[in-house]
Amino acid sequence: MVESGTRVVVADDDVLLREGLASLLAGSGYDVVGRASMPTELLTQVRQLRPDLVIVDIRMPPTYTAEGLEAAAAIREELPGTAILVLSAHVLVEQATELLRSGQCTGYLLKDRVSDVGDFIATLDRIVKGATVVDPVLVQELLTVRRFEDPLRALSPREREVLKLMAEGRSNSGIAQQLWVTDGTVEKHVSSIFAKLAIPETPADHRRVLAVLTFLDSH
Numbered sequence: 001m002v003e004s005g006t007r008v009v010v011a012d013d014d015v016l017l018r019e020g021l022a023s024l025l026a027g028s029g030y031d032v033v034g035r036a037s038m039p040t041e042l043l044t045q046v047r048q049l050r051p052d053l054v055i056v057d058i059r060m061p062p063t064y065t066a067e068g069l070e071a072a073a074a075i076r077e078e079l080p081g082t083a084i085l086v087l088s089a090h091v092l093v094e095q096a097t098e099l100l101r102s103g104q105c106t107g108y109l110l111k112d113r114v115s116d117v118g119d120f121i122a123t124l125d126r127i128v129k130g131a132t133v134v135d136p137v138l139v140q141e142l143l144t145v146r147r148f149e150d151p152l153r154a155l156s157p158r159e160r161e162v163l164k165l166m167a168e169g170r171s172n173s174g175i176a177q178q179l180w181v182t183d184g185t186v187e188k189h190v191s192s193i194f195a196k197l198a199i200p201e202t203p204a205d206h207r208r209v210l211a212v213l214t215f216l217d218s219h
Helices: 015-027 039-049 067-078 094-101 117-128 136-142 157-167 172-179 183-196 207-218
Strands: 007-011 031-036 053-056 083-088 106-110 132-134
Touching: 007 015, 007 039, 015 031, 031 039, 039 053, 039 067, 053 067, 053 117, 067 083, 067 094, 083 117, 094 106, 094 207, 106 117, 117 132, 132 207, 157 172, 157 183, 157 207, 172 183, 183 207
Parallel strands: 007 031, 007 053, 053 083, 083 106, 106 132
Antiparallel strands: none
């Protein structure tokens, strides 16, 4: 459930999509404090309004390449506590790797994959609360490439399954429900994954995000 007063800025050059999404969010309990059609406009609004969440398309004017993604990276650097959802029609995960690597409160979803409003709002809530969420279709696509020097080769099939669900943004409890095991069993798998991938526990890094990025980079 969305926390009351969660402030959001929506950025998309498609006015119908932008206004429709803003209306949907407002009806779901979000406080839509800004709407932007240009990356420069988005940055200005975020700096002035300090929203809790930014939803941004990747391809925006003037060149429609990666301006939205570049704006998201700038927001992450200037205001690291801001949650960011990249909502795109394009599969460009590798270009978004640095944004995903930057830490918590980050998501990447495909527009045409959003088919259930309740699931979408629940995903936004998880991102605002700290999760990193990557669309399962993007995860599956990456499973077909870059098989050489696979750093995941040390993981058991069950650990790979747990890591895949982590990449989809599921919590330990969510993974436990999906796999019909206890939370404690999932915690053991996650600890083993960290150990086998040589991801140390340090104050500067988010181990769960680093594990997910290893998964994305390796498949």
